[in-house]
Amino acid sequence: MKQYAILANPGHNRIYFDTALTIAFSELKAIISSHGVEIQEIFEGDLGLPACICFKTEKELQQEDFKRISTASIFYALFKVVEEGLLKPIPIEDFRSFPESMVQILKYTGKTNEQFTRLMVNLALSACKTGSKKIRLIDPMCGKGTTLYEGLIRGFDVTGIEINAQWAQEIQTYLIRYLKMGKYKHKSQKEKRSGANGKKIAECFIVDTASKKEEFMKNNTQNFNLFVSDTRNAKILIKKNSCDILVSDLPYGVQHGSKSATEQSMDRSPLQLLKDCIPSWHYVLKVKGSLCISFNEFTLKYTDVKEVLENNGFKVLDEEPFNNYIHRVDQSINRNLIVAVKN
Known part of the structure; x- marks a missing residue:
């Protein structure tokens, strides 16, 4: 039996508190089992480290396994536990395309924590079975872009939809500034999209970029699409069967909502919006x-979300390791998540 230890990111407990482990x-x-590796045992480590998770596997893990493990939101460093409990550091190939700073620099009220965003992306990836060589991630209610930036960091193509024109403009301004400051090759353009009646339903901001100049010159780029529109227009704006994973942090309360085509006021029911x-x-x-x-x-209750998904062609993964992620954020938010696969 092989034993490994993950040194936890110092900020992990501050997000989840009692439910962190x-x-x-x-x-x-979820990350390991989706690639055919079975964990025999997992437990909190007592190895003299500030906070760590230990796990055991039947077979020796390989560099590709280590790389996948390093994507975990709790990950800080990885060790192999050898004779007499000694820790052998394991060097790991970086999985990132762009630096973490892309998602870390921006600070604003209501921002979804980067580690929680990475957790959701990992769960969606672990459940996805499209077999695509390159993943396209969509966040259909992308806010100020945290999930989109995480997608770029991971090497994905990304698509976002945001109804708030000011937030969408902030995404555009920030991304171009970041790429210019980092001297990343890129090209951008803006387009308008119309519905069946010819009426404009969205503005589209498109960027093609690469983290390395030579990749950009070979046209091996990452694509970024941002639509300023209502999320319910997704099927008009985006090609059918074109996205591999959908990751989104739904509005938490009555401040948020979505405008219908015939109403100027916000619909304040999260369930109806879903x-x-x-x-x-x-x-x-x-x-x-x-x-x-x-x-x-x-x-919004888990059982209601599950019912909506199952009534619309999804299979909800409600067993381990895709369940029991509920955790308190503050007095007014008890956050949960759900993972499902398109039938």
Whole structure:
């Protein structure tokens, strides 16, 4: 039996508090098991490290396994536990395309924590069985872009939809500034998209970029699409069966919502908003593509989300390691998530 230890990211407990270990265990199992490696045992380590997770496997892990493990939101460093409990550091190939700073620099009220975003991306990837050589991630309610930046860091193509024109403009300004400051080759353009009646329904901001100049010159780029529109327009704006994973942090309370085509006021029901959105989200995902969405249990219940998904062509993964991620964020938010696969 081989034993390994992950030194935990110092910020992990501050996100999940009492549920931190349970969530870390489940995420790690999802990441590893999706690649055919079985964890025999997982437990909190007592190795003289500040905070660590230990796990055992029957077979010796390889560099590709280590690289996958390093994507875990709790990950800080990895060791192999050898004779007499000594720790042997394991050097790991970096999985990142762009630096972490892309998602870390921006600070604003209401920003979804980067580690939690990475957790959701990992769960969606672990459930996805499209077999695509390159993943396209979509966040159909992308806010100020945390999930989109995480997708770029991971080497994915990304698509976002955001109804708030000011937030969408902030994404555009920040991304171009970041690419210029980092001297990353890129090209950008803006387009307008119309519906069947010829009426404009979205503005589209498109960027093609690469983390290395030579890759850009070979046209081996990452694609970034941002639509300023209502998320319910997704099936009009985005090609059918074109996205591998959908990751989104749904609005938590009555401040948020979505405007219908005939109403200027916001719909303040998270459940109704989800019912309106899911058909379009299902349309853009590939068969065996997956989604991971988070929500506030105080305003939207897991059982209701599950019912909506199952009524719209999804299979909900409600068993280990894709369940039991609920955790308290603050007095008004008890955050949960759900993972499902398109049938």
